[in-house]
Amino acid sequence: MKALTIVEPGKAAYTQLDMPAIGDSEVLLKIERVGYCGSDLNTYRGLNPLVSYPRVPGHEIQGRIAKIGRRVVSEFEIGQLVTALPYTNCGICSACRVGRINACKHNQTLGVQREGALTEFIAIPHEKVLAAPGLEPQAFALIEPLAVGFHAVDRGRVTRNDTVLIFGCGMIGLGAIAGAGLDRGATVIAVDLDDHKLALARKAGADEIINASHEDLHARLQTLTDGYGPSVAIEAVGLPQTFLGCVDEVGYAGRVVYIGYAREPVSYQTKLFVLKELDILGSRGSTQTDFERVIAMLEAGCYPVNETITETVPFDHASEALARWDNAPGKITKIHVTLND
Numbered sequence: 001m002k003a004l005t006i007v008e009p010g011k012a013a014y015t016q017l018d019m020p021a022i023g024d025s026e027v028l029l030k031i032e033r034v035g036y037c038g039s040d041l042n043t044y045r046g047l048n049p050l051v052s053y054p055r056v057p058g059h060e061i062q063g064r065i066a067k068i069g070r071r072v073v074s075e076f077e078i079g080q081l082v083t084a085l086p087y088t089n090c091g092i093c094s095a096c097r098v099g100r101i102n103a104c105k106h107n108q109t110l111g112v113q114r115e116g117a118l119t120e121f122i123a124i125p126h127e128k129v130l131a132a133p134g135l136e137p138q139a140f141a142l143i144e145p146l147a148v149g150f151h152a153v154d155r156g157r158v159t160r161n162d163t164v165l166i167f168g169c170g171m172i173g174l175g176a177i178a179g180a181g182l183d184r185g186a187t188v189i190a191v192d193l194d195d196h197k198l199a200l201a202r203k204a205g206a207d208e209i210i211n212a213s214h215e216d217l218h219a220r221l222q223t224l225t226d227g228y229g230p231s232v233a234i235e236a237v238g239l240p241q242t243f244l245g246c247v248d249e250v251g252y253a254g255r256v257v258y259i260g261y262a263r264e265p266v267s268y269q270t271k272l273f274v275l276k277e278l279d280i281l282g283s284r285g286s287t288q289t290d291f292e293r294v295i296a297m298l299e300a301g302c303y304p305v306n307e308t309i310t311e312t313v314p315f316d317h318a319s320e321a322l323a324r325w326d327n328a329p330g331k332i333t334k335i336h337v338t339l340n341d
Helices: 038-045 143-155 171-183 195-203 217-224 240-249 271-275 288-299 315-327
Strands: 002-008 011-016 026-035 060-068 081-084 121-125 129-131 163-167 187-192 208-211 232-235 255-258 279-282 311-314 335-338
Touching: 002 038, 002 315, 011 315, 026 081, 038 315, 060 143, 129 288, 143 171, 143 255, 143 288, 163 171, 163 240, 171 187, 171 195, 171 232, 171 288, 187 195, 187 217, 195 208, 208 217, 217 240, 232 240, 240 255, 240 271, 311 315, 315 335
Parallel strands: 163 187, 163 232, 187 208, 232 255, 255 279, 311 335
Antiparallel strands: 002 011, 026 060, 026 121, 026 335, 060 081, 081 129
């Protein structure tokens, strides 16, 4: 079967893989749509430290059930549209032992530590597969990236009484905006440097938007929060200045959640950790509960699915689309690749 493989940094090619054989507790998915993730772009650029080459990318999935293992007892049916949690968990590390399996020490994500979904068929353990009968096909491949933002909101213990500052209105930031605003009912302030992304952030649930390239971020935040600062700050960019900005701008007794990670060292004035008595939290991946909350939001029809997808390309143009994204990353929120016949 045909697959797109990132052979080495800067080079993607179509290759042939063996048809997967499914285990008794797995389902075989015919892949119909895959979203490119920022991790796929970093793999293409040679900047993903978790990847070895060659690697088939892709873990934002919309597929159709083609075969069901004989020991799978569930509501699944042949032909059903589904998505999948792309992570593994070992069950025995310290994170798994306390129920935080998304932070498994030995996790292997599709398209990162193991072959991904940009191919015709993949086999997935049945417990990682989720159906959503009320969704349009294009929404399925947005569930995973939105769920990453939802998980950060959950880590920040966001409630409707919070004012949440979110740095970054890319795909993951949009998930955090939607999770905090549309799902939790909090007041959301979105910050970016691009007016188009900020306009999309409003549609995704942001109450206020700030273009930090030409506005005084601190002054505006003080005005919007009556001088207190936001109660929660979420970083979805991965730059030292936004890591620092969260700590600087969040209010006293606030919570800071980091989704991105900076490639450069970040130097802090640690006194703010103590003086503000901050909770500094990391957020990794997502859980089935996050997926289920995203599905409920999408089924309610309140998230701008089609406006989030910058372009949709056929499988035969997937390599060129990846190269275009590499050349102009700021212009793209999400690329979907379709594998329909």
